[in-house]
Amino acid sequence: MIRRPSQPRERGIPEATVARLPLYLRALNGMAERGLATVSSEDLAAAAGVNSAKLRKDLSHLGSYGTRGVGYDVEYLIYQISRELGLTQDWAVAIVGVGNLGRALANYGGFVSRGFRVAALLDADPEVVGDHIAGLNVEHIDELETVIRLRGVSIVVLATPAAAAQQVADRVVAAGVTSILNFAPVVLSVPEGVDIRKVDLSIELQILAFHEQRKMDRMTGGPAMADEWPEAVDL
Amino acid sequence: MIRRPSQPRERGIPEATVARLPLYLRALNGMAERGLATVSSEDLAAAAGVNSAKLRKDLSHLGSYGTRGVGYDVEYLIYQISRELGLTQDWAVAIVGVGNLGRALANYGGFVSRGFRVAALLDADPEVVGDHIAGLNVEHIDELETVIRLRGVSIVVLATPAAAAQQVADRVVAAGVTSILNFAPVVLSVPEGVDIRKVDLSIELQILAFHEQRKMDRMTGGPAMADEWPEAVDL
DNA sequence: GTCCCTTTGTGAACCGATGCACAAAGTGAG
DNA sequence: CTCACTTTGTGCATCGGTTCACAAAGGGAC
Incomplete structure (x- = not known):
């Protein structure tokens, strides 16, 4: 089967990639507003808070939309990501x-x-x-x-x-x-x-509390409370 | 190094496990309210919407708190998870x-x-x-x-x-x-x-839209829109 | 005590995601 | 044209997480 150039590869974008596309989209929109025409994977990755290799691999799942030596066209990439996410419809x-x-x-x-x-x-x-x-x-x-x-x-x-x-x-x-x-x-x-x-x-807060407790334990050199079941059980 | 029985193993609970502990906790609280004294990994996993092997492995990171042939003591497990998550403090x-x-x-x-x-x-x-x-x-x-x-x-x-x-x-x-x-x-x-x-x-909605679009494409036998950049570009 | 049944805890295979590192591809200068 | 430089796209090693499948452990009947 022959593929036209710049056609998306296979239908099957990794879930982790899909979850990051909206992040890239937001960063790109900010850049478009500031008038940037092109952006490198390095810069876009920094703006989205991810590793640049990961960003390139993510985008490669949509198709080959970058230009080596130059980077990605901001408006074009916005369009492609929006289309992939289904945001071109209402x-x-x-x-x-x-x-x-x-x-x-x-x-x-x-x-x-x-x-x-x-x-x-x-x-x-x-x-x-x-x-x-x-x-x-x-x-x-x-x-x-x-x-x-x-x-x-x-x-x-x-x-x-x-x-x-x-x-x-x-x-x-x-x-x-x-x-x-x-x-x-x-x-x-x-x-x-x-x-x-x-x-x-509430789950998000509980996850934060877990890590916060860890940090406190590390300060004081170990958990403050005993591991064992307290004698008087009354929850 | 000798460990007391039912002592938590190493300090180092996988992030994915931490994210699920609040889920187990919620399910357990519901069971405690309904008066259940013990619960099997199978039942608790079903209530939390996860695989039972995953649940057991998750709990095993906290320590060996179950009883083979019986299951887990609901109140005791609630206490242990709460303590691990840092919910016993304010x-x-x-x-x-x-x-x-x-x-x-x-x-x-x-x-x-x-x-x-x-x-x-x-x-x-x-x-x-x-x-x-x-x-x-x-x-x-x-x-x-x-x-x-x-x-x-x-x-x-x-x-x-x-x-x-x-x-x-x-x-x-x-x-x-x-x-x-x-x-x-x-x-x-x-x-x-x-x-x-x-x-x-908004990111959550965008992820849903992506999958929703996929489902619609599958119905109609392929994407409705062209892959290519439209002639008149005006975003 | 022995035997059978239930259920945990975990070794090991598998699977997807991450990140390094580099060849390939493009730009621009001269 | 050639050369130097930039940046993408990806092969590959690695890692964390999931799932299967089973040995080990406990309970209860007798």
Whole structure:
């Protein structure tokens, strides 16, 4: 099989690479704003906070878009990465659960700026339904299936309480959605083929606490507490 | 070197394992609430959404806390994981940036429940300073160093606009903090020894969009758009 | 005690990701 | 044209993490 030059290699970009592409994209956008026409892998890698060899290998998975001796054309690379990530099309997102977090997400500018359009806000609480947030009317969760179908929602953000998340996920999946961003602190079970990404604020803090404790131990020369189970157990 | 039985092996738990411990902890807490005394690796793994061999290997890094033929004692394991993660002590957290996200974080219950105490809210906007949120008075960013020192803040959550994040990070690090949870969409540069964890909502959506596009391509039998650079370039 | 059943803890093979280091490819000067 | 210089793209060694598969260890029946 013959490949045209500068055609992406195989369909099959490593997951780790995909996770970094948005990072490169952000760095490139900053450079484009500052008027840079081309950038070397060294400079772009520094801006994105990664190793330059890794950056080159990542980009090589998309195709051969650099020029040896020169670097990468900023605008062209922005276009290629955007296209690969699917940002050249418009994605309708629904946010389910309009508590503190849901509200913050609805108002978060970073969504809109990247081809993501918040198409609906849904909640079960009649107290909240009808509110206007970020220019949108909060609708009742009963409308979930209708809203998804009629507005072409393909990504759902779950910001519900933990207890409701699985139930909502089931309905969302049944309505044909296959991409979910979950903020609820539960492990969702979904059928094969449905992509879930999880953001868990408390887990992030716990990981930090682990390392922080390590650093403190190192200062004081060892763990302060005994390893053994305390006599009076009362958790 | 002789080791006491049920003593943790070496100091050096894989990063991937540390990231999963909070997950196990959450599953275990749920089981403790439902009154379960012991649990097998198979059941706990299912509850946490991981492979059982991986769970056993993870736990084996903490020590030999299971009983063959029986499983793990739920309460005992909760205690051991909590201790390893440093959750048996109290962590003072400061949130910098009290916009939509900062507010949501301040009100987020998942923090308090796990030994994390929000000790301060800080912002640069005089409009916001003085507000009462989640029982706390919003203080001016000028107080940053004082607050960190006097209240023993060891973890800082950055929820500022992107433009301010690096500047705040520098001050926070100078004040002796070595653990930062960053929500601002920038790559922070900090000295060796400072731990940063980054949560980026828009990156998560972009990763979902990538996979969603893949799924759509698979349906329609290939990418809908041409690979080549469009003639009229205007991004 | 012996036997059988359950479940842990881990050696070893495997897999994907990282980073070095360099050949290949391009630019620009003369 | 040739030469010197820059920077990409990638082969290869390495590393960390995952998974399989099983020996070792404990419990309970008798």
